[in-house]
Amino acid sequence: xxxxxxxxxxxxxxxxxxxxxxxxxxxxxxxxxxxxxxxxxxxxxxxxxxxxxxxxxxxxxxxxxxxxxxxxxxxxxxxxxxxxxxxxxxxxxxxxxxxxxxxxxxxxxxxxxxxxxxxxxxxxxxxxxxxxxxxxxxxxxxxxxxxxxxxxxxxxxxxxxxxxxxxxxxxxxxxxxxxxxxxxxxxxxxxxxxxxxxxxxxxxxxxxxxxx
Amino acid sequence: xxxxxxxxxxxxxxxxxxxxxxxxxxxxxxxxxxxxxxxxxxxxxxxxxxxxxxxxxxxxxxxxxxxxxxxxxxxxxxxxxxxxxxxxxxxxxxxxxxxxxxxxxxxxxxxxxxxxx
Numbered sequence: 001x002x003x004x005x006x007x008x009x010x011x012x013x014x015x016x017x018x019x020x021x022x023x024x025x026x027x028x029x030x031x032x033x034x035x036x037x038x039x040x041x042x043x044x045x046x047x048x049x050x051x052x053x054x055x056x057x058x059x060x061x062x063x064x065x066x067x068x069x070x071x072x073x074x075x076x077x078x079x080x081x082x083x084x085x086x087x088x089x090x091x092x093x094x095x096x097x098x099x100x101x102x103x104x105x106x107x108x109x110x111x112x113x114x115x116x117x118x119x120x121x122x123x124x125x126x127x128x129x130x131x132x133x134x135x136x137x138x139x140x141x142x143x144x145x146x147x148x149x150x151x152x153x154x155x156x157x158x159x160x161x162x163x164x165x166x167x168x169x170x171x172x173x174x175x176x177x178x179x180x181x182x183x184x185x186x187x188x189x190x191x192x193x194x195x196x197x198x199x200x201x202x203x204x205x206x207x208x209x210x211x212x
Numbered sequence: 213x214x215x216x217x218x219x220x221x222x223x224x225x226x227x228x229x230x231x232x233x234x235x236x237x238x239x240x241x242x243x244x245x246x247x248x249x250x251x252x253x254x255x256x257x258x259x260x261x262x263x264x265x266x267x268x269x270x271x272x273x274x275x276x277x278x279x280x281x282x283x284x285x286x287x288x289x290x291x292x293x294x295x296x297x298x299x300x301x302x303x304x305x306x307x308x309x310x311x312x313x314x315x316x317x318x319x320x321x322x323x324x325x326x327x328x329x
Contacts, residue, residue: 017272020311021242022321047280049241051287078276083324090321091242091274108241113313113321180329187325194318201315 018082018089024189025108027095027133028118029126033146033176034094035077037118040182042079042092049076076108095130105133114140114193116185118176121145121154124162131163140193142170144185228258228284229291236294240310241286244272245293250300260284260292265301272305 026034039046051074077094090113095105109115115134119127127143134141145152145159152173154162160171170188174181245268253261263282267273273281279289296302311317 017244017246017305019306020317021244021274021306022311022313022317023242047277049276049280050285076276078280080274080277083321085327086320086324088317088321088324089244091276093241093276111240111310111312113318183325183329187322187329190318190322190325193313194315194322197313197315197318 015082015084018084018087020088021091022088023091023093023108023112024186025093025095025105025112025115025139026118027105027115027130029120029123029130032118032120032123032126033148034118036176037116037144037146037182037185038077038079038092038094040176040179041081041186043081044079046077046079049078050074051076106137109133109137109139112139114142114189114196116189117141117143119143119145119159119163120148121152121159122148124159127163131165140189140196142172142185142189142192144176145171145173146176147173228260229288232291237290237297237304238309239275239290239293239304241276242274242310244274244305245278245296245302246272246305248297248300248303252299253301254295254299258292261296261301264289264292264296268302 026037028034035046079092081090081092082088083090093108095108115130117127117130117134131141131143133139143159143163143165145156156171156173163171165171170192172185172188174185176182245264247265247269253265260282264278267278267281275286275289275293278293279286282289284292293302297304
């Protein structure tokens, strides 16, 4: 766990502080490449922060043998990108993929530009939780299939069908280790969010939150 | 100064907050903090309070970055930051809350991304 305080070393001049802060969520099943994707575009080394959760014991792994309440620590990786010309700082958060932490993701998702849902063709089911979560929060998302090997065993259309994706949701194949590839995914997400934003503005100006 | 004494487990961070688990201020993970008008640290400041103020002198760090750099859970960091906001040592860069992703900002963001493609 990296938690160095490097206040002694003079940082390179960060320039003026950007006025706007935005966030994007990178989500998907365990091992789908969340941290790799963020590391490909982040201007800082990936940081890890711990969100401690106190939850009722039922259905949750008991860590310390405590009877009723368990404190579970969920590690979140994140990075950031500064756009000085645009006066924006963009944070990218990798969410823990487990379903039981969904309530914590909600804080993360609120106010986000959108989400990148990473899909691993070997474990497509893992992406369902992430997709459901985006839909629940009405968070615009794109699905990015991480190409682990050179060959992709399925056609994008087959993956779209297997994930039961709406036609308007962008699906792309990319390589999380490649910076340019990860940039394209981010670009596609923001473009999609912008489209969704204008559709929502025109169709239903007072959209209320999801029920239940 | 990370706090990683395994023998103390999860207890120590909440000793730092004197048992408080809920921050008084609405702080998002991406809320950024900058030095406030006043210098004073809170009553009986901990080393962590001072470390937070020092970090924010360097740059406007977000709640998530401060938490990661000090090795403290997010919730604990938020409580300590609340003390510092109350004392005037720190203040929120955007007091109205984190920026909403409005259309004009997403357009700007697209410009920024296009430049790097």
